[in-house]
Amino acid sequence: DIQMTQSPSSLSASVGDRVTITCRASQSITSYLNWYQQKAGKAPKLLIYDASKLQSGVPSRFSGSESGTDFTLTISSLQPEDFATYYCQHSYNIPWTFGQGTKVEIK
Amino acid sequence: QVQLQESGPGLVKPSQTLSLTCTVSGGSVSNNSYFWSWVRQPAGKGLEWIGRIYTTGSTNYNPSLKSRVTISVDTSKNQFSLKLSSVTAADTAVYYCAGGWTYFNSWGQGTLVTVSS
Numbered sequence: 001d002i003q004m005t006q007s008p009s010s011l012s013a014s015v016g017d018r019v020t021i022t023c024r025a026s027q028s029i030t031s032y033l034n035w036y037q038q039k040a041g042k043a044p045k046l047l048i049y050d051a052s053k054l055q056s057g058v059p060s061r062f063s064g065s066e067s068g069t070d071f072t073l074t075i076s077s078l079q080p081e082d083f084a085t086y087y088c089q090h091s092y093n094i095p096w097t098f099g100q101g102t103k104v105e106i107k
Numbered sequence: 108q109v110q111l112q113e114s115g116p117g118l119v120k121p122s123q124t125l126s127l128t129c130t131v132s133g134g135s136v137s138n139n140s141y142f143w144s145w146v147r148q149p150a151g152k153g154l155e156w157i158g159r160i161y162t163t164g165s166t167n168y169n170p171s172l173k174s175r176v177t178i179s180v181d182t183s184k185n186q187f188s189l190k191l192s193s194v195t196a197a198d199t200a201v202y203y204c205a206g207g208w209t210y211f212n213s214w215g216q217g218t219l220v221t222v223s224s
Contacts, residue, residue: 043214
């Protein structure tokens with residue numbers, strides 16, 4: 001199985017901050033990397049697919065990038081509604097696996 | 108974008124079979140641009156992909172659960188289903204159905220299944 005390692009596991013930030021979350025794959029997954037946002041008690045919501053494509057309806061402050069097996073989710077200016085847990089997920093081969101999550105909390 | 112809704116018992120006894128159904132609305136389970144998946148999340152933990160089915164009935168399962176999982180599709184009812192056999196307390200989780208191709212762009216609200224006697 002391909003292991004997805006997210007860092008950090010949690011972070012504290014203020015409204016307006018630029019936030020970066022990293023996901024590292026244990027082997028090449030080309031661009032088959034997706035990012036989700038999950039709020040407490042809710043289903044995950046797709047933010048970014050194929051490493052850098054913004055899902056329809058998602059604010060442009062969210063962006064994704066890749067460098068080899070390292071993938072980054074960036075929130076350019078953190079908003080109050082962005083406090084949540086973020087997960088990466090690969091879809092390169094079976095089984096699809098998720099990172100362990102990054103919880104973004106209010107500083 | 109389709110809407111998904113899970114249904115099924117919230118309590119299952121150990122060693123029995125967990126059975127859930129996902130009803131698809133606003134679209135067709137026969138859509139050949141979608142895989143239909145099940146994902147679970149134990150309380151306070153991360154997400155685990157269980158498996159997926161295509162409209163043709165072709166399935167793929169997570170090897171960690173493969174011996175106990177069956178996913179099926181009923182095109183006449185626009186539903187797909189999950190069966191997980193020989194459950195233990197470790198299978199207690201919120202179970203989500205989800206749809207998409209190489210990503211999940213549609214999710215059900217999730218249903219909590221507790222394994223307990």
